[in-house]
Amino acid sequence: MAEAPAVVVEDIVMQYRVREDRTAGRRLGGLLPGGRPVSRIDALRGVSLEVPRGQRLGIVGRNGSGKSTLMSIIAGLRQPTSGRVLVSDYPVMLGVSAVLNRDLSGYQNVLLGCTALGMRREEARRRAPEILGYAGVSASAGRPMRTYSSGMRARLGFAIATVVEPEILLVDEALATGDAEFRRRGRERVKSIADRAGAVVLVSHTMRDVRDNCDRVVWLDDGRVVMDGPVDEVTAAYEAGDGRP
Numbered sequence: 001m002a003e004a005p006a007v008v009v010e011d012i013v014m015q016y017r018v019r020e021d022r023t024a025g026r027r028l029g030g031l032l033p034g035g036r037p038v039s040r041i042d043a044l045r046g047v048s049l050e051v052p053r054g055q056r057l058g059i060v061g062r063n064g065s066g067k068s069t070l071m072s073i074i075a076g077l078r079q080p081t082s083g084r085v086l087v088s089d090y091p092v093m094l095g096v097s098a099v100l101n102r103d104l105s106g107y108q109n110v111l112l113g114c115t116a117l118g119m120r121r122e123e124a125r126r127r128a129p130e131i132l133g134y135a136g137v138s139a140s141a142g143r144p145m146r147t148y149s150s151g152m153r154a155r156l157g158f159a160i161a162t163v164v165e166p167e168i169l170l171v172d173e174a175l176a177t178g179d180a181e182f183r184r185r186g187r188e189r190v191k192s193i194a195d196r197a198g199a200v201v202l203v204s205h206t207m208r209d210v211r212d213n214c215d216r217v218v219w220l221d222d223g224r225v226v227m228d229g230p231v232d233e234v235t236a237a238y239e240a241g242d243g244r245p
């Protein structure tokens with residue numbers, strides 16, 4: 001019998017309701033009980049997919065196509081309007097704005113981040129030098145994060161999120177800010193997670209990152225899957241139409 005997949009997304013629909021600013025003059029929907037105009041945004045219109053263990057899935061699509069919404073629903077950070085997500089383990093989500101505290105030092109963020117991921121404090125302390133070294137920020141470990149460059153923040157966020165290789169890693173544009181070295185390390189870790197039968201879902205606008213890191217690609221447009229297949233085929237079709245299906 002085939003092994004159960006790491007992630008199953010079943011017919012996810014996501015509608016956001018937004019209160020319009022009256023002065024903006026854009027009124028698309030009805031009225032909320034308070035009499036204020038609302039509009040409905042259909043971010044996902046019935047998305048289904050499965051990510052088997054050991055697979056690195058890329059998600060591509062134009063701005064506003066629903067990629068980040070789908071990722072936050074898989075991560076359990078948002079409830080869909082309908083449909084459901086089944087996961088084999090708690091996913092770890094890594095985004096551009098990785099949850100790091102800008103007023104704390106890099107070292108303190110490592111302790112905080114690792115314990116938030118379930119590591120014991122002593123182990124976090126013991127492994128902090130390795131994590132800071134991997135991120136390439138050892139020399140700045142005592143400085144507040146607000147003094148770090150965006151690339152340094154991205155590297156540290158990535159090092160923390162992947163220190164205990166999660167079974168399911170969700171990467172939302174987080175590789176985009178890094179330099180060549182960071183991308184190489186990212187690629188190695190993403191591969192290592194997949195090699196250990198974990199699953200990685202990666203959102204990116206950079207087709208090079210998708211080709212380097214993924215085995216399969218799902219193309220979203222206007223909240224729907226328009227193509228799902230091998231990396232070369234989907235990225236070529238995506239590029240041929242400049243992201244338009």
Ligand SMILES: Nc1ncnc2c1ncn2[C@@H]1O[C@H](COP(=O)(O)OP(=O)(O)OP(=O)(O)O)[C@@H](O)[C@H]1O
Nearest residue numbers: 016018041043061062063064065066067068069070
């Ligand atoms: N919190 C929110 N409230 C209301 N609408 C939202 C919210 N987040 C996203 N949307 C809307 O949902 C749609 C999908 O947005 P989403 O951020 O998922 O797209 P995306 O593909 O990740 O875009 P990008 O490539 O620009 O990051 C867009 O129309 C967006 O305006």
